[in-house]
Amino acid sequence: MKSVPHNSPARTDGIVVWVPDKHLFPPFKLLSVVTYPAGSGDGEMHSHDFFQSVFVLSGQMIFTAPPGDRLVVEAGEMAIIPNGIPHEWATAKRCKALQCATEPMLPGDNGDMAVLFGSLRDRWRKIRMDAAVAGAACDTILAEAGKNTPGSDIIVHARLLEIFALAYRAFRRSAGVQTGSIGTTDYEIYNHAVAFIRKNYRNAISLRDVAATTRLGVSRFSELFKKQCGRSPMKYLADYRLERAAALLAYSEMSVSSVADHLGFDSVHYFSKAFKKHYGHAPSVIREKQNTSSEKKPGG
Structure with missing residues (x-):
């Protein structure tokens, strides 16, 4: 069953589909609220070019996939189906679900959500949510999605992120990962290392x-890290320092030498050389642009 974005619900074979006419920010592609009557189903295998998440608000939804796998999703549970996975769905009783299509997510761009929407080794994944908390977030989405008021798109986006953050926490708990621990997947180890780098990049x-923070040997850790983001740990550190430098030069009053010292570079000369290699121009270019922009402001 296909649906077209519209503010009013569309009805097909008793199935009511509401696709809010809202601008969705990446990685979200499509949001819908679907009410299925008992005994409905698509009756044929299909797949998507996106990750599909289905958060059942009431009732029950059943997914099947070859060679006979079956996933029953109850109210308060979320099913995540990766792109390219053949499946079909059915409802034994009336069901209402919040559905979201998302792009595949990379660790460097999407943080913890890449664990759920990156490269799943499972055919699909079911997560038991905190029904009250997730339900409250869904209520806000439904309320804001029906409005045409300033900022409603942003609130919808924020609440979607909240729901998926709750799903990630629930997934970690179900996997037996303790709060504050490193985790066991390659991505969780990578994410732990990135957090350490971002906290200590000035040192x-x-x-x-x-x-050492990941409890892996240098060789194994380096291999794992590069596989996750395409860069070595030290290249990631160097790039992150330079990204922070560019932000400080553009949005602060710090001088080039102050930025170099603040970020832990041994000398201004080394900082300028590294910056030019990374961005193609000297750090002073950003500062000059900022000064020129300030001079053009009224009263400047």
Whole structure:
């Protein structure tokens, strides 16, 4: 069953589909609220080019996939079906679900959500949510999605992120991962290392220092890290320092030498050389642009 974005619900074979006419920010592609009568189903295998998440608000939804796998999703549970996975659905009783289509997510861009919407080793995944908390977030989405008021798109986006953050926490709990622990998947280890780098990037940290926080050997850690983001840990650190430098030069009053010192570079000369290699121009270019922009402001 296909649906077209519209503010009013569409009805097909008793199925009521509401696709809010809202602008969705990446990685979200489509949001819908679907009410299914008992005994409905598509009756044929199909797949999507996106990740499909189905949060059952009431009732029950059943998914099947070859060679006979079956996933029963009750109220308060979320099903996540990766792109390219053949499946069909059915409802034994009346069901209402919040559905969202998302792009596949990369760790470097989407953080923890990449665990759920990156590269799943499972055919699909079912997560038991905190029904009250997730339900409250859904209520806000439904209320804001029906409005044409300033900021409603942003609130819908924020609440979708909240629901998926809750799903990630629930997934970790179900996997037996303790709060504050590193985790066991490659991505969780990578994410732990990234958090350490971002917290300590101004200090003189080495590859061995970062690897030690993950309890892996330097060689294994380096291989895992590069597989996740395409860069070595030290290249990631260097790039992150330079990204922070560009932001400070553009949005602060700090001088080039102050930025270099603040970020832990040994000298202004080394900082300028690294910056030019990364961005193709000297750091002073950003500062000059900022000064020129300030001079053009009224009263400047």
